Amino acid sequence: MTQSLLLDGVILGGFALVFVLIFRRFGLGATLGYLVAGAVVGPQVLHLVGDAESKMGIAELGITLLLFIVGLELNPTRLWALKKEIFGLGLLQVGLCGIAVTGVVWLASHAGSPQHFSGAAALVLGLPLALSSTAQVLPMLQSAGRLRTPFGERAFSILLFQDLSIVPLITLVTVLSRNPADAGGPPGWLLFLYTVGAVAGLVAAGRFLLRPLFRIIGNLGEREMFVFAALFTVIGAAAIMESLGLSTALGAFVAGVMLADSPYRHELEADVEPFRSILLGLFFLAVGMMLDLHAIAERPFFVIGMALALIATKALIIFGIGMLFKMKWRSALALGLLLSQGGEFGFVLFAQAQHAFLIAPEAASLFGAIVTLSMATTPFLMMITSRIRAEPIVAGERDGPTADGANALIVGYGRFGQTVAQMLIAQGVPVTLIDTDIEMIDIASEFGAKVYYGDGTRMDLLRQAGAGEAELILFCMDGDQISADLVKGVKEAFPHASIYVRAYDRRAVIKLKGAPLDGVVREVLESAVKMGRMALKSIGVDEAEIDRTEDLYRSKDKERLRAQVAAGDIRAARDTIITQDERESALPEDEESVEGPR
Numbered sequence: 001m002t003q004s005l006l007l008d009g010v011i012l013g014g015f016a017l018v019f020v021l022i023f024r025r026f027g028l029g030a031t032l033g034y035l036v037a038g039a040v041v042g043p044q045v046l047h048l049v050g051d052a053e054s055k056m057g058i059a060e061l062g063i064t065l066l067l068f069i070v071g072l073e074l075n076p077t078r079l080w081a082l083k084k085e086i087f088g089l090g091l092l093q094v095g096l097c098g099i100a101v102t103g104v105v106w107l108a109s110h111a112g113s114p115q116h117f118s119g120a121a122a123l124v125l126g127l128p129l130a131l132s133s134t135a136q137v138l139p140m141l142q143s144a145g146r147l148r149t150p151f152g153e154r155a156f157s158i159l160l161f162q163d164l165s166i167v168p169l170i171t172l173v174t175v176l177s178r179n180p181a182d183a184g185g186p187p188g189w190l191l192f193l194y195t196v197g198a199v200a201g202l203v204a205a206g207r208f209l210l211r212p213l214f215r216i217i218g219n220l221g222e223r224e225m226f227v228f229a230a231l232f233t234v235i236g237a238a239a240i241m242e243s244l245g246l247s248t249a250l251g252a253f254v255a256g257v258m259l260a261d262s263p264y265r266h267e268l269e270a271d272v273e274p275f276r277s278i279l280l281g282l283f284f285l286a287v288g289m290m291l292d293l294h295a296i297a298e299r300p301f302f303v304i305g306m307a308l309a310l311i312a313t314k315a316l317i318i319f320g321i322g323m324l325f326k327m328k329w330r331s332a333l334a335l336g337l338l339l340s341q342g343g344e345f346g347f348v349l350f351a352q353a354q355h356a357f358l359i360a361p362e363a364a365s366l367f368g369a370i371v372t373l374s375m376a377t378t379p380f381l382m383m384i385t386s387r388i389r390a391e392p393i394v395a396g397e398r399d400g401p402t403a404d405g406a407n408a409l410i411v412g413y414g415r416f417g418q419t420v421a422q423m424l425i426a427q428g429v430p431v432t433l434i435d436t437d438i439e440m441i442d443i444a445s446e447f448g449a450k451v452y453y454g455d456g457t458r459m460d461l462l463r464q465a466g467a468g469e470a471e472l473i474l475f476c477m478d479g480d481q482i483s484a485d486l487v488k489g490v491k492e493a494f495p496h497a498s499i500y501v502r503a504y505d506r507r508a509v510i511k512l513k514g515a516p517l518d519g520v521v522r523e524v525l526e527s528a529v530k531m532g533r534m535a536l537k538s539i540g541v542d543e544a545e546i547d548r549t550e551d552l553y554r555s556k557d558k559e560r561l562r563a564q565v566a567a568g569d570i571r572a573a574r575d576t577i578i579t580q581d582e583r584e585s586a587l588p589e590d591e592e593s594v595e596g597p598r
Contacts, residue, residue, distance in 0.1 A: 008049045012285055015041050020281075029379035031136050034281055035372065038288020049289065056286040056347075060248070061235070062279030063135050063344060065272055067163070067249040068234045070138060070147075070156065071256020072265050079257055082157050085325075089154060090161025092321050093339070094130050097314050102126025104309050108302070117363070120176045124358050125367055127169055128349035129310055131162045132339040133375055134249070135280055140338075140382060151331050154322070155338055162343070163250050169349055170245070177356035194244040199254050202237055206258025214264045218438045218453050226264075227271045233259075234272065263441045266434060267454035270461040283344070290347075291372045292365040303366065307373040311381070315340040337381045342371030406430035408472040409465055409497075411456030413437075413444060416502055416523060417476035421449075424472075432465050457486055459493055473497045480504045480511070487515035506561060506570060513565050529553070553578065 015037040023033035041048045106122035146152040217225045234252050241251030296303045315336035322332025350364040413435040433451040441451045454461045498518040503509045536546045556576045563573035
């Protein structure tokens with residue numbers, strides 16, 4: 001069994017790498033590459049890997065992790081601000097698209113199709129088709145940097161309501177069921193109470209259990225425990241919801257929201273993101289493996305026609321809803337195309353309908369192929385959307401200093417970083433603050449500063465913290481923690497950001513030789529020079545003489561530092577150090593000043 005799993009992993013990974021690289025090369029996106037790779041290795045073509053259903057069960061954790069990460073993006077206050085979009089825009093989309101697509105399914109089955117669907121069958125097929133692919137749309141919005149724009153928030157609001165609608169849709173299937181075994185299932189009102197109770201329980205657990213837990217782990221400084229605790233949080237929340245027959249993704253989302261305004265948000269995002277990416281890739285591979293090519297081959301015109309009708313119907317209705325909510329027509333059209341595909345929850349609801357004896361297995365397979373085909377068109381629709389140029393991302397659409405998308409990212413919020421941050425904030429520059437000192441983070445919060453927990457030298461955490469959008473990245477940590485290789489990596493990853501580093505001493509500056517820095521500051525230089533000036537003034541040296549002394553010191557210090565960096569040796573240019581013996585010759589009595597940098 002172990003050998004079989006390993007072999008399946010090698011085959012799936014190999015084909016996924018090849019097809020994703022090819023499809024990305026031609027600008028068609030990774031999702032389509034995964035779908036095609038899954039179809040090729042699956043039972044319909046090469047039959048190299050089987051049992052797609054079991055792999056789908058594991059891969060659905062990817063959707064759960066995705067919703068957890070999205071929850072981390074939205075603190076409760078921001079989520080409450082979106083209530084109009086969630087329960088207005090989302091409700092209209094699910095309701096109108098569900099009714100319209102149900103009508104399309106019923107008409108299509110009675111217009112030349114050998115398989116006629118009853119009204120109940122058309123309803124349990126049409127309503128799931130109204131749902132879009134969260135697993136496909138949200139990563140696209142994230143990678144494009146549009147998730148936190150008005151356009152992205154509307155798309156997210158619709159997707160969130162779609163996830164919330166899973167409970168009433170499952171309830172509807174249960175009510176219409178022709179399977180006597182379903183008679184003992186919980187009624188809809190009880191499922192609603194389960195949902196409210198589970199959400200309330202997760203909120204309480206987030207406040208009274210999770211935050212203290214992550215505080216303890218943060219004090220220990222064990223990154224592995226952070227990863228473990230993050231995965232435990234997601235899986236635990238999902239398991240609670242699953243045990244109640246509710247949406248696992250909804251549970252993970254609530255857990256994420258409860259931690260969104262905690263100082264551990266960026267660290268959690270960075271730790272969970274790799275698992276999310278891998279499992280979502282496996283999810284789309286499993287979807288491709290489950291694609292019933294025989295159903296498409298037997299009824300190609302029906303499958304292709306229904307997929308196109310689904311896309312056109314949903315795009316048109318969402319466009320109209322967007323216009324009703326006073327979106328610009330370009331943005332409304334882009335939103336319609338973005339959400340026009342079928343979604344992964346359709347597979348779940350089709351299986352429920354089949355279990356309820358409302359549709360035949362052949363119909364579930366046929367409409368599963370329609371959903372998959374519609375998902376495969378999304379990369380092409382996104383190419384059209386990019387030409388439409390929906391709402392651009394502008395600085396005015398971003399949050400203030402405590403949000404992602406800030407103009408400046410400050411790593412290290414000690415005595416040095418606090419001064420830098422306050423100067424930037426005083427000029428209205430939005431900043432994101434990161435540190436690993438739990439005690440300092442707690443104290444900073446008492447003074448109104450929002451500092452996130454995390455290791456700011458990790459590239460994945462910098463990316464999660466918004467370095468890709470920042471204009472400034474400032475490393476203000478204590479000690480000698482920044483190397484030239486790290487700075488080079490940061491510059492390669494975020495080429496548009498200016499990078500500044502606080503250096504502990506001359507040795508730290510020498511270590512940064514060749515680094516693509518916009519500035520490096522020795523942490524005690526200016527304060528030491530200022531104290532020297534104060535000392536000279538206190539013993540009666542006049543201001544002009546003090547200025548000449550400072551100029552001399554700065555000139556020689558700069559000369560020596562330049563030589564030390566070039567040689568890579570702290571002992572270089574020792575003769576430039578000002579000593580007692582050379583004082584008379586170094587500082588002439590005439591009024592001619594010695595030039596040097598200030």
